[in-house]
Amino acid sequence: MLISIVYDSGYGHTAKQAKAVAQGVLKVAGARVELIPLADGKTPWETLETSDAIVFGAPTYNGAPSARFKQFCEDSTRPAWVGMKWRDKVAAGFTNSGAQNGDKLHSLISMALFGAQHGMLWVGLDLKPGNDNSHGSVHDLNRLGSWLGAMAQSNGDQGPEQAPIQSDLDTAAYLGQRVARTASRLNRN
Numbered sequence: 001m002l003i004s005i006v007y008d009s010g011y012g013h014t015a016k017q018a019k020a021v022a023q024g025v026l027k028v029a030g031a032r033v034e035l036i037p038l039a040d041g042k043t044p045w046e047t048l049e050t051s052d053a054i055v056f057g058a059p060t061y062n063g064a065p066s067a068r069f070k071q072f073c074e075d076s077t078r079p080a081w082v083g084m085k086w087r088d089k090v091a092a093g094f095t096n097s098g099a100q101n102g103d104k105l106h107s108l109i110s111m112a113l114f115g116a117q118h119g120m121l122w123v124g125l126d127l128k129p130g131n132d133n134s135h136g137s138v139h140d141l142n143r144l145g146s147w148l149g150a151m152a153q154s155n156g157d158q159g160p161e162q163a164p165i166q167s168d169l170d171t172a173a174y175l176g177q178r179v180a181r182t183a184s185r186l187n188r189n
Helices: 013-025 045-050 067-075 077-081 104-117 166-188
Strands: 002-007 032-037 053-061 090-097 150-153
Touching: 002 013, 002 045, 002 166, 013 032, 013 053, 013 090, 013 150, 013 166, 032 045, 045 077, 053 067, 053 104, 053 166, 067 077, 090 104, 090 166, 104 150, 150 166
Parallel strands: 002 032, 002 053, 053 090, 090 150
Antiparallel strands: none
């Protein structure tokens, strides 16, 4: 079972999140993972076509996914959308920004709509929000309270060696594991 992670990363923070998703995928027996950084320039459309699931990731800039990610979405029309080659594949998404909110939800909604246009089956988080009561902390899973996908926050004055924090990476890993488990169940049926 192959899970591909297609992502953009402007400064390395979202790449760190993508690697955490990959670690979660690999916790599921029989799962293989392919990291596809969009900065490399050439999208392996054949690999995406043979994938059982595709996880999309991009930083949120100005309330939307990065321009390079949006270009990938547009570029998918001929190689994937015209023939509906991703129909019934599992899809999910993750994003990172400098602000606590940063309008990351808009990026995840954009990714989910993109997946829907390709006939994909979206998988979100099944985690209650963390850090939402007096006993919670920033170390809780899903500390930013997202259900549509994994969100992370990286302080603007910290590089990827310091941010995002571990709980955001653990949430990304949880999403990767959930995607792989879902794809595995669908493959058995």
